[in-house]
Amino acid sequence: KQEVTQIPAALSVPEGENLVLNCSFTDSAIYNLQWFRQDPGKGLTSLLLIQSSQREQTSGRLNASLDKSSGRSTLYIAASQPGDSATYLCAVRGFKTIFGAGTRLFVKA
Amino acid sequence: NAGVTQTPKFQVLKTGQSMTLQCAQDMNHNSMYWYRQDPGMGLRLIYYSASEGTTDKGEVPNGYNVSRLNKREFSLRLESAAPSQTSVYFCASIRGQVEGETQYFGPGTRLLVL
Numbered sequence: 175k176q177e178v179t180q181i182p183a184a185l186s187v188p189e190g191e192n193l194v195l196n197c198s199f200t201d202s203a204i205y206n207l208q209w210f211r212q213d214p215g216k217g218l219t220s221l222l223l224i225q226s227s228q229r230e231q232t233s234g235r236l237n238a239s240l241d242k243s244s245g246r247s248t249l250y251i252a253a254s255q256p257g258d259s260a261t262y263l264c265a266v267r268g269f270k271t272i273f274g275a276g277t278r279l280f281v282k283a
Numbered sequence: 284n285a286g287v288t289q290t291p292k293f294q295v296l297k298t299g300q301s302m303t304l305q306c307a308q309d310m311n312h313n314s315m316y317w318y319r320q321d322p323g324m325g326l327r328l329i330y331y332s333a334s335e336g337t338t339d340k341g342e343v344p345n346g347y348n349v350s351r352l353n354k355r356e357f358s359l360r361l362e363s364a365a366p367s368q369t370s371v372y373f374c375a376s377i378r379g380q381v382e383g384e385t386q387y388f389g390p391g392t393r394l395l396v397l
Binding site: 178180206208210216217218219220223225263265267270271272273274275276 | 316318323324325326327328331341342373375383384385386387388389390391
């Protein structure tokens with residue numbers, strides 16, 4: 175049974191800091207791994223999707239990596255801004271999609 | 284192009300009442316999903332429909348039923364609501380079961396069962 179864990183559960187950083195969010199999963203038989211952003215009281219917005227055959231994806235200040243053999247993905251956020259404050263969720267898609275519990279990020283101005 | 288829409292946005296029910304949550308997508312996607320999100324937990328899959336005419340149980344199906352009315356619409360029904368079903372419910376859709384496809388989510392329905 176696939177299990178997805180996100181560490182840390184919460185993170186507070188000053189503006190401008192580079193940061194890394196972690197996602198680990200137990201079953202490497204996946205189609206893809208997706209990172210989402212969720213603002214309070216809102217739905218999920220897709221940030222990056224990494225296919226199982228890929229190692230990383232980049233979008234602006236965001237870079238996500240995937241290491242299937244170790245069951246790990248990281249989301250790197252460069253030069254963080256207060257507008258980055260949100261909950262970040264990773265989702266691993268195999269036969270079904272399993273979500274981690276998320277990392278709540280607060281970027282202080 | 285509205286993407287994935289959900290109704291209602293908020294609902295308060297009494298224990299034992301029934302209701303149906305509606306979801307529709309206008310992206311011609313084949314697969315649709317219902318998730319629930321509880322505090323401190325990730326989204327958990329309730330039911331999904333891989334294609335029109337098919338539905339399957341997810342991780343937490345007890346107390347729920349679904350109907351894939353047509354390709355666009357996928358509804359979730361609570362026959363006899365319980366306080367444990369207080370949650371935020373998200374509907375999602377995806378074009379197909381291939382590697383590069385992204386799931387698109389609706390804005391959610393916040394349900395409180397008293």
